[in-house]
Amino acid sequence: MNYELVASAPEALAVPLLALGVPKQANKALPEALAELDSRSGGILARLFANGDFGGGRDETSVVYLSGDGPQRLLLVGVGKAADMTRSSIRRAAAVAARRARALGTGAVAFAMPETLRGAVGAKDFAQVAVEGMAQGAWQCDELKAPNDEKKPPVSSLAVVVALDEQDEAAAGFEIGRAIAEGQSLARRLQFLPPNRCTPGFLAETAQQLGKQYGFKVTVLDKPAMETEGMGALLAVNQGSATEPRFMTIEYWGAGDAPPVALVGKGITFDTGGISIKPAAQMEEMKYDMSGAAAVLGAMDVVGRLKPKLNVVGVIPSTDNMPSGTAIRPADVVNSHFGKTIEIVNTDAEGRLVLADALSYVRRFKPVAVLDAATLTGAAISVTGHVATPIMGNDEALVEEVRKAGDRAGERCWPLPMFDEFREQNKSDIADVKNSAGRAAGTITAGWFLREFVDGFSWVHLDVAGTAYTDSDSPPLPKGPAGVPTRLFAEFILGRAG
Ligand code: BES
Ligand code: MN
Ligand code: ZN
Numbered sequence: 156m157n158y159e160l161v162a163s164a165p166e167a168l169a170v171p172l173l174a175l176g177v178p179k180q181a182n183k184a185l186p187e188a189l190a191e192l193d194s195r196s197g198g199i200l201a202r203l204f205a206n207g208d209f210g211g212g213r214d215e216t217s218v219v220y221l222s223g224d225g226p227q228r229l230l231l232v233g234v235g236k237a238a239d240m241t242r243s244s245i246r247r248a249a250a251v252a253a254r255r256a257r258a259l260g261t262g263a264v265a266f267a268m269p270e271t272l273r274g275a276v277g278a279k280d281f282a283q284v285a286v287e288g289m290a291q292g293a294w295q296c297d298e299l300k301a302p303n304d305e306k307k308p309p310v311s312s313l314a315v316v317v318a319l320d321e322q323d324e325a326a327a328g329f330e331i332g333r334a335i336a337e338g339q340s341l342a343r344r345l346q347f348l349p350p351n352r353c354t355p356g357f358l359a360e361t362a363q364q365l366g367k368q369y370g371f372k373v374t375v376l377d378k379p380a381m382e383t384e385g386m387g388a389l390l391a392v393n394q395g396s397a398t399e400p401r402f403m404t405i406e407y408w409g410a411g412d413a414p415p416v417a418l419v420g421k422g423i424t425f426d427t428g429g430i431s432i433k434p435a436a437q438m439e440e441m442k443y444d445m446s447g448a449a450a451v452l453g454a455m456d457v458v459g460r461l462k463p464k465l466n467v468v469g470v471i472p473s474t475d476n477m478p479s480g481t482a483i484r485p486a487d488v489v490n491s492h493f494g495k496t497i498e499i500v501n502t503d504a505e506g507r508l509v510l511a512d513a514l515s516y517v518r519r520f521k522p523v524a525v526l527d528a529a530t531l532t533g534a535a536i537s538v539t540g541h542v543a544t545p546i547m548g549n550d551e552a553l554v555e556e557v558r559k560a561g562d563r564a565g566e567r568c569w570p571l572p573m574f575d576e577f578r579e580q581n582k583s584d585i586a587d588v589k590n591s592a593g594r595a596a597g598t599i600t601a602g603w604f605l606r607e608f609v610d611g612f613s614w615v616h617l618d619v620a621g622t623a624y625t626d627s628d629s630p631p632l633p634k635g636p637a638g639v640p641t642r643l644f645a646e647f648i649l650g651r652a653g
Contacts, residue, residue: 156293156340157312158286160329162322165267166191166225170314172261173226174252176245176268178237179211180204188269192229195221203231211235213244214251214630218259226265230255240274242284243565249288250631253310257293260307264289267316278321279328284565286332287339287642289313292631294340296347334460335645339638342446342453346624346636350425350442355401355473358422358445361452362403362471369407369459376402384516386472387490388497388508393474395429395482400474402513405455407467409652415466416651417522417612418455418644419513421506421529422448422473429476429502430484437626443636444506446623447528448473454644463652468520472509476502488586492516493608498586506531507590507601511608518611524553526647527605528617528640534597536621543567544622544640547602548615557615557643560650564642568617571599578603617643 165173177186185193185201193200199219203209209217215233232255234240234248249266256264266285273281293310315332317325345353345361359375366373378399381390386402393400401422406415423444427433433441448471455469483489487499489508493515497508506529517525535545544561546568548554554570561568577599580592588607592600602616622639625632 156290158333159312159314160282160322160326161265161314161316162319163316165316166195168226168265168316169224170226170263170265172228172230172256172259172264173316174230174232174256174264174266176232176234176248176266176272177211178234178240178272178274183207183210186272188271192221195223195225196229197222209233213247216251216255218255228261237274240276242276242280242563245273245276245281246284246288246565247631249285250292253289253292253313254630254633256310257295257307262308262310263312263314264293264310265314265316270318270321278317278324281328282315282317282325283328283332285315286313286329286336288631290336290340294343296344331461331649334457335642337460338453338457338645339641341456342449342638342641343636345449345452346443346446346638350475353442353445354398354424355422356399358424358448358452358471358473359401359403362405365405365452365455365459371455371459372406374404384492385490386492386512386516388492389472389474389512391483391487391489391499392476392505392508395479396475396477398475402473403471405469407455407458409462410464410466413466414521414523415468416648417468417470417517417520417525418451419470419510419517419525419527420447420449420451421445421510421531422471423476423506423509424473425475426503426505427477429482429505430478431501431503432478433503440624440626443624444530445473446530446619446636450528450638450641450644453638453641454648457641457645458648461649463648465648465652467648468517468522470513470517472513474509476505491608495587495607498583498589500589501591504591504601507604510605514605514608514614522612525612525614526557526617526644527614528619530620530623531618532598532601532620535618538571538598539569539621541621541625543569545569545571545598545618546615547571547573547599548613549606549609550613553613553615556650557647560647561640561643564646566622566639566643568643571602573599573603573606581607
């Protein structure tokens with residue numbers, strides 16, 4: 156993908172497609188800032204507004220061809236009510252613009268929003284979210300299909316357009332946006348790749364590549380090394396598989412020897428459920444069960460690009476979850492890395508097992524804060540659907556800090572309570588804890604299970620089962636991988652780095 160920041164009057168740009176974000180207009184009048192473009196369109200813009208064909212409502216679009224040597228096409232994109240204007244509403248409009256560019260086959264899109272239409276969103280934020288949004292809308296992955304000449308070309312060039320006097324301010328936001336866009340695209344590609352390609356070994360190779368590219372210290376544990384470490388819970392999940400597990404850590408030291416922030420991501424490359432096997436319908440979606448890991452790798456890519464003054468460690472426990480004659484059974488009891496014994500009552504509750512060992516392992520870094528992301532429970536979808544990510548933790552201030560990072564990132568979170576009563580549900584008659592507490596409050600009991608393995612650090616857990624990918628199109632996001640919570644991780648890190 157090519158990214159460009161352009162400081163110019165929008166009407167002077169010779170581009171195939173200029174998209175303009177426009178907030179909702181109350182009076183059917185052409186916004187003053189569009190007067191010059193209107194005259195180049197021979198008054199068509201004013202008529203679009205006057206007749207109510209375009210009014211700036213959220214996700215509304217209109218394409219107009221212009222004459223002269225400026226933009227070939229103009230795409231008006233509605234941002235919604237001016238009073239509700241945020242980074243997120245602008246990011247969304249930029250995504251809608253790029254999706255339209257894909258459909259039109261222009262190969263490139265430039266996004267502008269005159270200052271007078273942007274409300275309180277300044278040039279820096281504008282440039283950041285415009286790139287992020289365009290990258291989100293333009294993303295596609297055709298690498299598993301034969302090349303096809305008849306197909307519309309992908310969008311391979313994204314430009315953010317700002318006024319001349321905004322260039323310096325915008326440049327800072329543009330660089331952040333580009334880094335985050337690239338990190339999120341990496342996460343989405345990893346999510347997209349099928350489980351026979353995106354194996355634990357492939358995730359480890361990706362981590363090693365990032366290490367080479369950015370100078371991270373990358374450590375990859377194979378199965379014998381995990382046995383030596385005593386990662387009994389992760390190994391139990393891998394026990395039925397023909398594919399070796401991997402446990403990887405990626406270390407970035409950007410602030411001397413200060414205690415690091417750790418990001419932990421569930422890396423189940425395919426979740427059949429194991430002996431507690433899942434129904435066949437939609438089981439193919441379980442290739443996305445490594446979305447937490449993908450977001451950690453995506454966030455480390457952002458860190459490598461931006462080099463923030465902060466220490467960050469990425470941790471990924473990875474295996475698939477398969478049924479076989481060697482697989483773990485319901486009723487088995489396994490030893491965790493932390494030392495607690497776990498009664499397996501459902502082999503489909505495997506994510507919490509691999510994360511338990513990862514949360515235990517991460518103690519050696521003496522982290523100030525640990526954020527984990529996991530497609531952990533189907534119940535999360537019942538709570539906040541595909542709109543927000545349930546968040547839990549042992550430190551209210553950290554929960555709030557992460558929630559705010561999610562707001563900035565356009566990856567919203569909503570807190571669930573960790574009342575003691577929920578902890579009781581995980582009690583086992585025969586072991587220290589059991590891996591499934593049944594249907595009631597399934598997202599919270601899963602969170603409490605993880606918390607049994609958290610010791611000595613502030614921690615939050617993000618259950619991204621409903622947000623990491625979608626099974627239906629929406630205007631700003633095609634169905635498939637969403638890369639959530641890559642942007643949230645990035646915003647959290649940038650916020651901490653100051
Ligand atoms: N990976 C699934 C959770 C999931 C379900 C993610 C649907 C995305 C969409 C997880 O490993 C799982 O199977 N969880 C079980 C837990 C239960 C057995 C306690 C679930 O949610 O049913
Ligand atoms: Mn499962
Ligand atoms: Zn799973």
